[in-house]
Amino acid sequence: MKKLFGVIGDPIAHSMSPLMHNDLFQLYQLDAHYFPFHVKKENLADAIKGLKVLGVSGFNVTVPHKVDIIPLLDEIDPLAKAIGAVNTVVNVDGKLIGYNTDGNGYVRALTNYVHHIEDKRMLMIGAGGAARGLFFSLASAGVKRLDVANRTVEKADALIEECPYEVKANSLSLKDAELALAEYDCVIQTTSIGMAPKTDELPINLERLKAGAFVSDIIYNPLETRLLTEAKERKASIQNGLDMFVYQGALAFELWTGIFPDTERMRKTVEMQLGGKTC
Template sequence: MKDLYAVIGDPIAHSMSPIMHNHLFQFYGVDAHYHAFKVETENLKAAINGFKAIGIAGFNVTVPHKMKIIPFLDEIDPLAREIGAVNTVVNRDGKFIGYNTDGSGYLKGLSSVYDIQKDLSVLLIGAGGAARGIYFTMAQSGVEHIDITNRTVEKAEQLIEECPYAVQSNAVPLKEAEADLSQYDLVIQTTSIGMSPYMDRSPISLQNLCSNAFVSDIIYNPLTTKILHQAKEKGAKIQNGLDMFVFQGALAFEKWTGIFPDTDRMKNTVLTQLGGIQC
């Protein structure tokens, strides 16, 4: 019988994880299948209990469950506990152990196209689970100045307070961030705003963005979100979420199987399915 792996979230229909991981299972000769499950928040505990009952081998966690899932797991990896969010779960001898590969996956993807310097001035948009992973990992790597803007400023303030690493950060209201956008070298969009099927939305106005800035959006479907279109029109360099998606998925696959997969193969699989090219 095949091992079962999964991804849970709401929404989930847009996810390319099943196509990417099932291709890897086939390529590496792993007898397993990966499936996407839509799980609403009120059903999260029941879903985890169901996964344990059927002996699922491992699963990924996406919006909006990355923080909410923690109480329902048996163990949490120390880094994931510091971040306060889980995106990968491994079934080890019947125990569900939570990890976070978002931050390290994002940094690996970003560094493949952008020179990450410690003296960068960074604006992080959002304060959810993905933002926590990216913020903590960038702070741990030595980036000195990372401001956070969020619809609810209190959540940004809380995220800054909970960061265990030395970093200069301010919680900035959205309107203030828009007005002062020219001071940032790197803008990182971590919310679900602009994700398929709501592709006409953008979390922030880029009117004051500098042309020499770099704008990164963790969304990969669509490949070019509205905020990336706007950044490109301003002359800025851009990156979508495909690199982060591939590298966090590769790290998860390694935790499940012991194999670190070919990331170029993974990227090509997703691009073929999306019918596009990397922006």
């Protein structure tokens, strides 16, 4: 019997997860299919009941449901509980278990470029929902130092204080972060600045960027934000958000099937779909 998987969100038509996962099901000759489910906020509880009744084997969760879904699940993985958001659900004998693969997906992607992260000093820009998952996962991975710069410093303070893992971290204003930029081996951009309609904006001035630094932006559409373009011009190594998207998907696929998939194939599938898109 064909197994059913999917992704829930609002909007959902833009999602590239169906293309990526259905290609993997074909590659590994699995009798399964992945569907996009358009679920509005007010219909979330009914949708989860429906997916459970249908016996869906697993599904991804995207905006705006990553937080609201938590009380609707039977069990939450400890990391997902700490982060306060779920992006992957596994159906185990009728019990829906929630996980968060975003942060660990990012760490897996980062370590392809940056080795010995336990020796690295990192600056994270932003303290919102995306930053929370990355901060907790990087702290869990043992990063040497992980400072947070945010427009509202109090939000950065809260993010650091709520992290259940021990890590050396300071909160900074964006201006103070710009002045201290030369101290950091890695700069991680987690805000929406760089996406349409803010493609011409910068979240932080890179004038003091350390020579040979690594700059990562979790945005992947456009594939190269203005921040990454300027970082590259300053001879920094760069990474867009495509790797994070691929690896969070790979970890979800592994939770569902027990197979850690071909991430290079996943990357190429998404790149082909993005084509010439810039926004």
